[in-house]
Amino acid sequence: MASAAPAAADTASEIRALKARLSKLEADEARARREARVVHASLPADKGPPPPPPPLHWYERLSLRGYTQMRYNDILSGGPNYYDVRTTNDRSVGDRQNFFIRRARIILSGDVSDHLYLYFQNDFASSPPNANSTSATFAAPTNAAGQAVYYFYNPVFAFPGYNQVGSYSNAPGNFAQIRDLYADIYFDKDKEFRVRAGQSKIPYGFENLQSSQNRLALDRADAINTCCKDERDLGLFFMYTPKEMRHLFRDLVKNNLKGSGDYGMFAFGVYNGQGANRIELNKGTHLVARFTYPYVFENGQVVEASVQGYTGRFMPYTQAIRPSLGMATNWAGFIPLNSPYATVGSAFVPYVNGPGWSSLGNFNFSQYGAVNTWGPAVANGGEGIRDSRVAVTAVIYPQPFGLRAEWNWGVGPQLNATQTAIEAKRLNGGYVEASYKYEDKDFGTGVYFPFVKWQYYNGGFKFDNNAPQGRVNEWDVGVEYQPLPELEFTAIYSHMDRTNTVAAPYRQFQADLLRMQLQWNY
Template sequence: MKFTNLTIAILSVMGVTASPGASALELYVDNETKQLYAEPGPNRTKLGDFERVDDKASLKVGKSSDRQIAAGKAPEQNGQELKEDMESTKVAAVDNDRQVDTRAGIHTPRTVHKPESKWYDRINLRGYSQLRYNHTFEGDRVGGANTPELRSVMDSSVRNNQNFSFRRVRLVIYGDISDYLYFYIQPDFATSVRNQSGGEDNLHFAQLRDAYADIYLTKDHEYRFRVGQSKVPFGWENLQSSQNRLALDRADALNSAVPSERDLGVFAYYTPTHVQELWKDMSKKGLKTSGDYGILGVGVYNGQSLNKAEKNNDMTFVAHSTYPFDLGFMSDSLSGQVLEVGADAMIGKFKPTFGSFTAFDESIKISGDTIRDNSGANKSFTEERVAVHAILFPQPFGFQAEWNWGNAGALNVDTATIEKTSLSGGYVQAMYKIDDFYGTWIPYAKWQTYRGMWKTNSNMPRMAVDEIEVGVEWQVMKALELVVNYSHMNRTNMNNSAFGQASGDVVRAQLQWNYY
């Protein structure tokens, strides 16, 4: 015989109950009279151990059975009223975690109070790794007396005798400590360090990339301060994660403003709620946004670039703006198509690292000279830039373009001085998104050019870059991506102290696996 909460209600009426928190109540039934007892006796069979349940369903059952219990009989179990009572009891059990007495087959509802979550319960991990293969198959491969080796400041594995390499190995630790505080820490385990003795680079050192906190001023997260080491909001592609970027490397022209994209500082961002939602929806569609750096952002930072100590008392100022427009306002056929446009500006002082250099052209005769500015002192140089960007997200056709102009110091090899000079450059990129064909495919083509300084190299040398890149990204699944491309490069070799020009053709492939 199976018993339910009806049994407990019967006991309540009989005055045989267990108080909350008391031990379980034993229940016995007389084999002849079928009367219930709370203690053993002759001709009595034990039914099981029971606990009291104070819920509406049990009370209702008790009331519907009062007359039958007063008559000394067990309630009828085939009546319509009893059926309704049982259904009520069943609903109560569904709404609560259930405690089961396996000896009697009785399910008793019980509310379980879960402990309050701690801040460390909200810490999350994610990241990605990128394995590259580079092959220079034509052009300037071997540096010589008058032929510098083809090198790229954006990818140190573009060089002689290079095959596989780790481009990035990132692990991100992040989480919302509260509704008003978010933290983010990202190290990279694929950093190379130049051997001071002049030998080959040492590989796979850990380096801090990001370590910041977002302090929200409002619960809807429209206004926030970002403090610590983070990306400097100058340029659109600079802000886009390498995990999401289509081309293998960022364009030199914009990245030269903030090499490695990051610095120590304080930034303020404003992102209205409807723009937050639009960017989230675009990410869910697999469109590669630059992340939420506000439609407006301003900040101050050291200005000496990533993981470099400050060298002057001046800070660099930056202002950022961008806005995504849903083109549906122009035509219903364009609904869902998003065009994002914006402009940025920065101004600050940078103190270069001074050293010596050797020219390929032996007639210059300045080997070993110390590079100084025109006044003869090792001092900081003012850098001023403005930039614009426009991005049409691929649905399926997409377009992306950025350009910047400015003034900064740069090495004049002929006079062995660092002089103030102009800079300009940018890129144009076209892409096409193909979904649901053994994954997602995005073929693309990118052209870039730049004339200006590269400030993190010794003596702040001037560089010239012209490059054409075509490739395709295959998103095999969410966790796995493959990019294959071909590039024709014409670049200044910034790794050689004479800064000679080299050109060549490079085929590259990159396998990226993501972990969430």
């Protein structure tokens, strides 16, 4: 009993202290209410609560962001066709190239209202066609076998009589050009149904839709990207995305999982078909459709499967060449001495063998080409060449292992084997890319994305002059390093076996290439 008395006394003192604090709080609250009544009584009678803030103007709803990419490349080995080392997707690849601004993008976007979204992207690192092209071909004498052949300059072996007939361009680069300019018109408050009007990416292929700001490999795979120059065109696209899927597509990009963005779980569109920022050359349009479905497992892993296709007619661009044999091989440019090709000059323009062109029938090479600068004429409008593809896509997002594969098959414009006509030819190809996401939480050095990619393609490059055949079999091994969210550095080693589709005679080359890119986001 004696030992319990101090504890009881302490409890009583604590109760008294709590009552005192409670009384003080009640007094403070009563004083605050009295002061509030006094302030309210001093206000004019017609004054009520402060009005709500005015609604934002449409231009106050817009945001500005962008990114820049600077590259450097070094050809480690190029074999006998060293001066053919060119790629249509990256103008910085070449024997005389060093530093290069690949992209300089500024993006203005935002919801103008609840039913209208604006997206405007400009690129300030664009160049006119062939601005960085060079030509170093030499006259074609007869070899020991009595055959006329093409050669490119070889600094090791001297060939007497081989005179340069090429030229080098000094055209400047880095012009501003529209990449995207479209409006999303929403039909419902949840923004599940919309029509996209303007110049936008064509919903075909995951990698085409994935922003270059997020992509691991420096260039898109040729097999998919040859469908759509700059991945964009002018048209109308209907898109449907359920509300929960819209959030998922957004988070796959926001959480640095290399997502493609929201281009509709289902999309259907009609567009020119000639490519972004290019004049339409026939009255036909292209049709495209895509369905994609992402699925989230209980552990948070996300997989996605897609099927897509398009169809239309494409008008290829032509340029004077000297017809020869061996396109897409190491011996391209071969001209048999006793063949019709020997009498055809270098001013021959391949004709487009599609509906609307006059039929040439069986003609004699010696009567055309450079001899009298004859060329075919459009008979009834020039509809172009059939251009149709279908593709499948499978994606496992990097959490931490990632895997992505795409493959497409189809028919498209392609220069024939004699380099005299552009016809509809079969094509196929795709790629497989494996990656791993490692975030250094121990030392805080950043995020790493090592990856390996294999791509294959055999078909026409319809956007290059004369739509030459190209063969691509390439391996890329690289790593993307993000020390900060606003800074990325990528290094890639590429083992290339591909066709120089930039210039005739479209020779195959084998090369080892090291490329590096620094990207800053803002």
